Amino acid sequence: MEKGKISSLQMAFLMYPTIVATAVLGVPSITAKYAKTDLWLSPILASLIGFATVYIAYKLHKLYPKQTVIQFSEQIIGRVPGKILSFLFLFFYIPITGQILRSYGEFIVDSFLVKTPISVIMASMVLLCAFIVRGGIEVLGRAAQLFVPVFILPLLLLIILLGADLEFKNIFPILGNGIMPPIKGSIIPGGWFSEFFLMIFLLPFLTDMKKGMKYGMMTVFAVMMTLVVVNLIVLFVLGSTTSTKIYPMMNVSRYISLADFFEHLESAIMAVWIVGAFVKISVFYYAAALGTAQWLNLSDYRPVVWPIGILIVEFSFWSYPSSMDVSRYDIVAFPFHGVLMQTIIPLLLLVIALIGKRNRQRKGSNSS
């Protein structure tokens, strides 16, 4: 179905913006609502979910190399339950792609293109992503390799340019209300970290499969460090008002004013963020298209790419009357649904697969 191959470094480059792109934008303020000034601790706690997810995904991949979750769930729990579970996975990934697309559109409409209809912004992004998904995993990998440095560099520049505005004393008191607020704040980034399970759709196409685990873990660490740094910057600049902003990163970038020359850099942040969102939506889109084709046992996934694009745009409108509902979904449903589908169910699959394998081995040794 997919004949392309990517390196594990390209996989890391694909996964990094898949988590970070939307997480740097809205999540700091949601975390701040619960964790107050300890918001920088939350990504560290949440990354435990990321490490666990990568470990589970890699172990499943070792048991069933060359197969994605849609294919091996049939082998683990039988044909009909496997099909049902795969449908649940697709029913998670296609709507969640729509939700990501909608939050991307809301951000652009909210901050910059105020008069453009949101459907135009979203449809153009889906068009772009559909072309890259049709191109296959190699195109996806190379695009990520090209774009991710463009995505990371401005984040680092931001730290330097903001040097004068940082108020380091905003960090105190550390753990003023005990450990509970940062733990509660870590539930929402935890949902984002569980998205590392998308690795399972990329791992079968690696040229160097042994490095998959190493690069996966490194990506989780890089994402965690990025989120900690971003949360700290936001905290140092905005202090206790962080939780009142929708896109704190944008507010922070408006503070930049260096030598009366570097000003209004929020447009740069937006440009960079579109690059990140592009990679993120492409990876989700790819997983959805490949998963659908494998679920239906098609000979190729390319014919379903365009129809799924339409479905993604429709899911981005479905039961979201306003942007409030989009961000509310991120708080009340996504962290739990995401962790359930991408960490807990794969863990159960792994346990069942391991028990099944041991039983088979025992039978084999008895008969011989």
Place this chain on the structure above:
Amino acid sequence: MRWGAFLCTSVIVILIILYEWPKMKKNPKKDKVAFLTLLLTGLVLAMFNLPQMAGPTQWMVTLFRPFGEFMEK
């Protein structure tokens, strides 16, 4: 029913079929059926007033209500 959205979707669906069909000549019948079924699903969904309609995300919010209430406290 929102005619604007439905008409736009119909035009896009026709464009997709015109673009994709010649390339799918060699694919097995199953691929073509899946392709057309998914497009038809998209077309049918476009007929509804989606933003106001209860959908999968709504069901998920309902399903995870106890957790959601914990987060909104």
